[in-house]
Amino acid sequence: MATFSPGFTGRQRPRVSLPPGQYATDGFPVLSAGATPRVPLDRWRLEISGTDGAVRGWSWDEFRALDAEQITVDIHCVTRWSKLGTSWKGVPVEALLTGAGVTGDFLVASCYGGYTTNLPIADVLDGKAWVAFEYDGRPLPAEHGGPARLLVPHLYFWKSAKWLRALRLQDHDEPGFWEQLGYHNYGDPWQEQRHWGD
Ligand SMILES: Nc1nc2c(c(=O)[nH]1)N[C@H]1C(S)=C(S)[C@@H](COP(=O)(O)O)O[C@H]1N2
Numbered sequence: 001m002a003t004f005s006p007g008f009t010g011r012q013r014p015r016v017s018l019p020p021g022q023y024a025t026d027g028f029p030v031l032s033a034g035a036t037p038r039v040p041l042d043r044w045r046l047e048i049s050g051t052d053g054a055v056r057g058w059s060w061d062e063f064r065a066l067d068a069e070q071i072t073v074d075i076h077c078v079t080r081w082s083k084l085g086t087s088w089k090g091v092p093v094e095a096l097l098t099g100a101g102v103t104g105d106f107l108v109a110s111c112y113g114g115y116t117t118n119l120p121i122a123d124v125l126d127g128k129a130w131v132a133f134e135y136d137g138r139p140l141p142a143e144h145g146g147p148a149r150l151l152v153p154h155l156y157f158w159k160s161a162k163w164l165r166a167l168r169l170q171d172h173d174e175p176g177f178w179e180q181l182g183y184h185n186y187g188d189p190w191q192e193q194r195h196w197g198d
């Protein structure tokens with residue numbers, strides 16, 4: 001006779017798992033450190049710069065002409081809510097870096113409105129990060145970072161910079177807005193890296 005482990009039978013899907021200390025929500029809370037910037041599409045630009053100072057920029061139309069992917073991922077906010085199975089459309093960060101022809105070991109994302117966050121380059125390559133411009137089949141709402149935001153779902157959601165304006169590659173790490181205020185420099189939700197010292 002067949003035996004089944006708890007949470008997995010022939011009919012049910014495996015129980016979803018959450019990072020430690022997180023709960024699942026059906027809502028989509030808005031967490032912004034300041035007012036929501038409104039960036040008209042005809043004035044929007046995304047710029048990527050390399051360690052040698054080279055800069056490559058895209059207008060909205062140029063950016064939207066790039067190949068984009070459909071992404072379904074769980075997201076985890078350091079304030080303890082997680083949202084499972086969120087769906088997005090976006091351009092892989094790796095494709096943008098390749099298109100810009102830039103290299104570097106670390107990246108600083110900066111935003112319309114002034115917010116910044118830092119990431120090691122390995123964490124935005126290989127299908128780990130996107131510049132997302134649709135949520136749930138619709139243009140990304142301004143409060144959630146539209147026109148376009150970073151989506152880095154394997155790290156706490158503060159790394160997913162809203163209203164993305166520029167990606168700067170560097171040969172050294174540089175803590176961003178929340179990282180300077182005591183959030184963990186890396187932010188792995190599975191390791192509960194919420195604050196410096198975690
Ligand atoms: N530009 C910018 N990006 C940001 C933030 C912000 O304040 N400004 N907040 C961060 C934090 S702390 C979180 S949890 C997520 C929240 O995204 P949401 O408002 O779409 O849920 O955005 C991140 N990206």
Ligand SMILES: [Mo]
Nearest residue numbers: 031077078158
């Ligand atoms: Mo957050």
